[in-house]
Amino acid sequence: MKGTPQPDRPAEGRADAPGLSARELRVGYGARDVLPGLDFDVPDAELTVVIGPNACGKSTLLHALARLHAARGGSVLLDGKDIRRYGAKELARRVGLLPQSSTAxxxxxxxxxxxxxxxxxxxxxxxxxxxxxxxxxxxxxxxxxxxxxxxxxxxxxxxxxxxxxxxxxxxxxTPLLLLDEPTTFLDIGHQVEVLRLMRELREAGRTVVAVLHEINHAARYATHLVAMREGRIIARGDPREIVTPELIGTMFGLTARVLVDEVTGAPVVVPDEPIRTARPSSAR
Known part of the structure; x- marks a missing residue:
């Protein structure tokens, strides 16, 4: 699919390796693999948004990148070094994670x-x-x-x-910040505040990765969009290039039109509604 070049495979410790990446990452629960062998590069100093249907592996991927979920196979590399080789505090100074739910x-x-x-x-x-x-x-x-x-x-x-x-x-x-559905529970005004904050953090030089459910928010604020389905990445790249009716259909099984926001130039997904004809009135 357009916008999905095959990632290269830097060896551990290579100087030009991306800041955070996964190689043949396999993660699961019980007997089921949620991520069956995923390759993923997090672009440095970008706002990457991961989208996809429920239970496609978005949160699992974020947790594995932060070492909260152990891999069954493959590896996560941070600055070219296996993430398992970092001490807890050393890792926490480099990678921050906001999970979906937390208890104070x-x-x-x-x-x-x-x-x-x-x-x-x-x-x-x-x-x-x-x-x-x-x-x-x-x-x-x-x-x-x-x-x-x-x-x-x-x-x-x-x-x-x-x-x-x-x-x-x-x-x-941290230079890397992972946010799992950060706009949950927020009204539209506060959702936009958080999305703008994510953009400001990226503009200040941080690498931000967020899982979002709202496709139009993702398409508007992401500088790099990653689309997932069934534990696999099916598209990645500039939202303006990869958000198409075909992608929406593949991800969500939904027929939709993709328009262009005349102010921002971002794609806007408009789901199609089936045309309903009025029922004839019954005879009296």
């Missing part, structure tokens, strides 16, 4: 939870610093929760809590 400790405040994003930067010789305080305040401000800093997390709405978790991931200040 009882009674913890927003500020204290976001401050936990600085844990990978702490050590016996290095306590809390001005740099840590700056990172936390910037994260609170960027996600729009600075005014909630002294509130308890369990007193917040679902949308507010989601933004607090994103703030913690932002405060971690």
């Amino acid at each position: 400790p009882d009674g913890i405040t927003v500020h204290d939870l976001v401050s936990r994003g600085r844990y990978p930067h702490q050590s016996v010789l290095r306590g809390w610093s001005r740099e840590d305080a700056r990172a936390v305040e910037n994260a609170l401000r960027a996600t729009g929760v600075l005014d909630l800093a002294h509130r308890r997390v369990d007193q917040l709405s679902g949308g507010q809590r989601q933004r607090v978790w994103i703030a913690m991931a932002v405060a971690q200040e």
